[in-house]
Amino acid sequence: MLLFSPVLSLLALSVVGQQFTNPVLWEDLADTDVIRVNDTYYLTSSTMHYSPGAPILRSYDLVNWEYISHAVPRLDWGSKYDLTGGQRAYVEGIWASTFNYRKSSRTYYWLGCIRGSNTQIYTAPAAEGPWSRKGTISNCYYDAGLLVDPDTDIMYVAYGNTQLSVAQLSSDGLSQARTQNVFNSPSNIGTLEGSRFYKRNGNYYIFVTKPANGQYVLKASSPWGPYTSKQLLFNIQTPIAGGGIPHQGGLVETQNGVWYYMAFVDSYPGGRIPVLAPITWDSDGFPVIQTVNGGWGASYPYPLPKRVLESPVGTDTFNSTSLSHHWEWNHNPEISKFSVGAGLKLETVTVTNDLYVARNTVSRRILGPASTATIVLDYSGMKQGDRAGLALLRDQSAWIGIKNDSGTFRVIMVNGVAMNSNWSTRSTGSEVSATTVTGGKIWLRASADIRPGSGRQGRFSYSTDGKTFTTFGNALVMNNDWHFFMGYRFAVFNYATTSLGGEVIVEEFTLTAA
Template sequence: MQYSDWNGANQQWQLVRVGGTTQPPAGTFTNPVVWQDFADGDIIRVGDTYYYSASNMHYSPGAPILRSYDLVNWEYAGHSVPRLDFDSAAYDLGGSRAYVKGVFASTLNYRRSNGTYYWIGCVEYNRTYVYTASAVDGAWSKRARINNCYYDAGLLIDDDDTMYVAYGNTTISVAQLSADGLSQVRAQQVFQTPSSVGTLEGARFYKRGGYYYIWLTRPANGQYVLRSTSPFGPYEMRQVLLDMPGPISGGGVPHQGGLVQTQAGDWYYMSFVDAFPGGRVPALAPISWSSDGWPTVQTVNGGWGATYPKPNISTTRTVQPMTANDTFTGTRLGPRWEWNHNPDDTRWSLSNGLRLQTATVTNDLYNARNTLTHRVQGPASTATVELDYSTMRDGDRSGLAMLRDSSAWIGIRRDNGQTRVVMTNGLTMGSGWTTTGTGTEAASAGISGGRIWLRARADVRPGAGRQATFSYSTDGTNFTALGPGFTLNNAWQFYPGYRYAMFNYATQALGGSVTVKRFQMTAP
């Protein structure tokens, strides 16, 4: 058997083999701790609860938050941005669109003096918004717009309750906020990245032992840290990691993310790993501090460990699984769900299932409103949708898609009073995220009865050539494959990974609807 043991002389975890088995021991965890697309993370602890805030670009609601009680097991908790209310019709698919805009590299923190959570993020490189809430899973409110871009922001609340934001790309600055945290008092450049390093961004801001630390990433293969005795510098720089082997076969170097201290005083680093076509997924590693106050990632055989001992956190609290089985019986959608752009709230409802009325007349899925998405669970998972299509109208299209800048779907077409189940591929976007292909029907079969089960299985292990396959059933038990395998795009430029997406749009006229009775995602 192998187990991890801390080697103090070499400042790394080393694997120790005992006997003939390679099973990990009890009391360990495996990276990635969440194999779903949660990039640009900020991580905090409030009491005995950990929160992780991430990017989600053009998906709504924005700024998803995960919750954990042990740093290893996570659940969906909420969103800091209830709606992408960013002064642009593009976020409503109102004649233009906002793909790969919206929420990225924002920051989350908790201010104990007033019991308030703050989310701060720059949108479209020219303005910053501040949202607040008294509970992560409660009601968030947009409180302020600051006409300065806090690019890749990191929020620090100092010992004297002063709020500071570190931000920038290559040129790193610090802003001091007003007493209420809703406006800027002062901003100053504090560091210029040496040309030998290149680009530094992704700021996170901390204070420890009298020092201020700005945690910075070199995309997408390095991590650096700045240190000063004043929030406004001067700062000195150290390299934390560069080209460190990651914990996912075929994946990238762990980088960006943030630091958090446990109740026991231990420190951990939650980074993300590029793992396309699935996206960028969180990985956890212990941090140690040198006697002179610099952080070091504890490694396994010179790399970011695929396995580490679990954090020393005692808790009896549990979390809901990241995989889903939703019958849509509540009064609102759970935090695992995000719409592709803002939805038209007059054209969907929850009542004995998720009712999706057609909200757009289009032949382009990328322009269709009220497409509801769920992240794909890696390394492979299967999504199954039970769909009542009995109230579709001629020209309507409804189904289950693998959604990204290259997409495919299985679903129902209703034309001239007849319904068919079809597999459609060839939905594509170009480099400017405009549609270059609206899809080609690759296979079909006649269907009747008003109810169908649609299934997509996705292999999102990092690398080229990964595929999704589609099938359908008329009884929920026996499934028939439909169409060829769909090759998933693993290019990073679109940023979000593939999602399962449920849609219903019209090509002729509004008025039709479908009801999703159940969504289930399973992983081996």
């Protein structure tokens, strides 16, 4: 069971005079696709090499969201997604994917091109799941947008990079019936990608981004074109200080007939975070962003009656039958080597000295603008050579943890764990600080400032009683380069350097926001 901090009543609150502030979710949730089913909203996002992939979040007001499932329960596309055989899949896996609901069959569909090879299809009878893989299409629907035509029930997919295409799916939505190139971006526009596909008032719209500072809309009376284009935004003022230009994402219409655009803002080292703005339509039938002082507003009136949901902050005691959907593993886990119910038990799976190849490392998104994670770790079951602890995980990482050296337990802080540009390990890091501890239990803490910009820091501390914490080691200066795509995460790990057989129990994980 998850024990969360008190929140406001779950009953709808009045929106009179109430404003929401951007970002609506200060978490790494990129390439969002957002839909409405009756009065409920759902979104999904990219997760690359993390498993399960493609989280599904739910909302009733487009501002407050909660995690409810993952569309891809396991990355079953090759052993590299398991971190086995010397293989790894960093910055591969789930990129900009798409999902939608088909009312006629009461089925949710998720489609994603897996790094340029083919398109995988998963379906579920409810957004909460269970989700299962149902088909593979040999074409790569790159940066795809799925439309279920509200008038004909035909399923279409818009996809591509600069040369944009539309595919019509078979009647069951599990294979391709036809595909056709429908628009080639002219040289004065350049790259267009990140398709989302809509139908409004009899017209078809392909919503595409010019990375990473523009958004265009293509409009036609047929899904096959011809399409005319119009610029929706270019270098608009960002609502997040130091962040990039809002772009990509998707459109959604409320049950009241009002449209909203959920984009993301490049905000490294934290990742790409969602922002929301209302949309109107011009006399030519193209969308127009409602700006504030000429830019994307830092705040707007609530779209719908406010409904506060499960808070992401609080304490997870891991006493349920499964991990909550806040958690995602670094690559696929070895499921026989972890369990929940009486804390999170992590048995060693990998003999290595490299955090980046250690299996069964489990992660949570960092909350912005700054947040702190604290774990209570029972290390009494660790074997000689084992390392277990809490990391700030990305292509440049650091961690605090316990090291068993011949029966002597030391808390250590390791910095300088790093990858190269090919996402291979460049450095396994070095010990910055170490001190002997006893008692079999320790509190480990990591704090991170993920406001966009350079020089943001992560810091570590520990406690032997859960009350007094000692700052330990030095600061991790977090990398804010975009090429790794995913933002920093809190990560809990346990790996062996000598032989397997050890285990730790994470009794609690507590997340607090600044």
